[in-house]
Amino acid sequence: MSDLLERLRGRGWRMTAQRRVVAEVLDGDHVHLTADEVHARAVVRLPEISRATVYNTLGEMVSLGEVIEVSTDRRAKRYDPNAHRPHHHLVCASCGTIRDVHPAGDPMADLPSDERFGFTVSDVEVTYRGICPGCAATG
Amino acid sequence: MSDLLERLRGRGWRMTAQRRVVAEVLDGDHVHLTADEVHARAVVRLPEISRATVYNTLGEMVSLGEVIEVSTDRRAKRYDPNAHRPHHHLVCASCGTIRDVHPAGDPMADLPSDERFGFTVSDVEVTYRGICPGCAATG
DNA sequence: TCCTACAATGGACTAAGTCCAAGTCAAGTG
DNA sequence: CACTTGACTTGGACTTAGTCCATTGTAGGA
Ligand SMILES: [Mn+2]
Ligand SMILES: [Mn+2]
Ligand SMILES: [Zn+2]
Ligand SMILES: [Zn+2]
Numbered sequence: 001m002s003d004l005l006e007r008l009r010g011r012g013w014r015m016t017a018q019r020r021v022v023a024e025v026l027d028g029d030h031v032h033l034t035a036d037e038v039h040a041r042a043v044v045r046l047p048e049i050s051r052a053t054v055y056n057t058l059g060e061m062v063s064l065g066e067v068i069e070v071s072t073d074r075r076a077k078r079y080d081p082n083a084h085r086p087h088h089h090l091v092c093a094s095c096g097t098i099r100d101v102h103p104a105g106d107p108m109a110d111l112p113s114d115e116r117f118g119f120t121v122s123d124v125e126v127t128y129r130g131i132c133p134g135c136a137a138t139g
Numbered sequence: 140m141s142d143l144l145e146r147l148r149g150r151g152w153r154m155t156a157q158r159r160v161v162a163e164v165l166d167g168d169h170v171h172l173t174a175d176e177v178h179a180r181a182v183v184r185l186p187e188i189s190r191a192t193v194y195n196t197l198g199e200m201v202s203l204g205e206v207i208e209v210s211t212d213r214r215a216k217r218y219d220p221n222a223h224r225p226h227h228h229l230v231c232a233s234c235g236t237i238r239d240v241h242p243a244g245d246p247m248a249d250l251p252s253d254e255r256f257g258f259t260v261s262d263v264e265v266t267y268r269g270i271c272p273g274c275a276a277t278g
Numbered sequence: 279t280c281c282t283a284c285a286a287t288g289g290a291c292t293a294a295g296t297c298c299a300a301g302t303c304a305a306g307t308g
Numbered sequence: 309c310a311c312t313t314g315a316c317t318t319g320g321a322c323t324t325a326g327t328c329c330a331t332t333g334t335a336g337g338a
Binding site for chain 1: 210213216229231232238240241242243244246247249250251254255256257258259260261262263264265266267268269270271272275
Binding site for chain 1: 324326327334336
C-alpha cells in the first residue's frame with residue numbers, strides 16, 4: 001500500500017507503530033505538510049505519538065533520501081514524499097499553496113563556469129512565486 | 140559616499156543616527172550580512188543602538204525595495220544591498236559562503252504555461268549549492 | 279522468554295524574530 | 309531660536325519552529 005513504507009522497510013529500518021504512522025501520513029494524498037501537520041494527522045491514528053518522534057522520523061527519512069525538505073518561506077519546513085521525481089516548486093505569495101512544477105531546460109547548464117568561482121556545484125533549487133487562481137479571484 | 144543612504148534620503152526618510160549607521164554598515168564591503176551581524180558592526184559606531192531598531196530599519200529598507208532579503212538556509216535571513224542588479228546565489232554547503240551569480244537564460248521562460256496551474260507567476264528565485272574551493276581544499 | 283541496542287517521550291532549552299508601552303527626538307512652524 | 313508633534317527608538321517580554329537530553333519502553337534476535 002504505502003510505497004514509502006516499503007522502501008523504508010527494505011532498508012532494514014526497525015519498524016515501530018510511530019514510524020509506520022508517520023510514513024503513512026506523509027505518503028497520503030496531501031503533500032508538503034509541516035512537521036506539526038504530520039503530527040496532528042498522526043495523533044488521530046496513534047494518540048500518544050510525540051512531536052519529538054515525528055521530528056526524529058522525518059529527519060531520518062530525509063537522511064535516507066526518501067523524503068525532501070522544502071523551505072519556500074521562513075515558516076516551518078515542509079516534507080515532500082516525492083523524492084524520486086526531481087521537480088521544483090511554485091508558491092502562492094498570498095495563501096502559501098505549493099505546487100510541484102517541472103520546468104523545461106536545466107538551470108545548472110545556465111551557470112557558466114566563470115560564474116562558478118571554483119565551486120563544485122551539485123544542486124540547484126528553483127522557486128517560482130506568484131498568485132494562485134483562487135487568490136486572484138477573491139481579490 | 141553611501142549610495143544606499145542617498146537613495147533612502149531621496150525618499151523622504153526621516154534621518155536618524157541609527158538609520159544612517161545601518162545603511163552605512165550594509166553598504167560597506169561586506170554583503171549578505173545577518174541582522175545580528177549588522178547590529179554588531181553598528182554598535183561599534185553607535186554603542187546603544189538596539190536590535191529592535193536594526194530589525195525595523197532593515198525591514199523598511201526591504202519594503203522600499205532598496206535591500207533584498209536572502210534566505211539560503213534556515214538560519215538567519217541575510218540582507219543584500221545589491222537590489223538593483225537582479226541576480227541569484229551560489230552557496231557553499233559546507234561553510235555557508237554566498238556568492239552572487241548571473242546565470243544565462245531566463246528560468247521564468249522555462250516554465251511552460253501548462254505547468255503554471257493558472258498562477259500569475261511574478262518572480263523566480265534560483266539557489267545553486269555546492270562546495271567552495273576553500274572547503275574542497277581542506278577536506 | 280530474555281536481552282539489549284535502538285527508539286520514544288516530554289519537558290527544558292535555543293535561535294531568530296516580533297510586539298509593545300514608554301521614552302526620545304527630527305524637522306517643520308512661527 | 310523655542311515649541312510641538314508624530315515618527316522613531318528602546319529593552320524586555322513573547323512567539324515559533326526546532327533541538328537536546330535523561331529516562332523509559334520495545335522490536336527483534338539469540
Ligand atoms: Mn514537491
Ligand atoms: Mn546577492
Ligand atoms: Zn493563493
Ligand atoms: Zn565553503
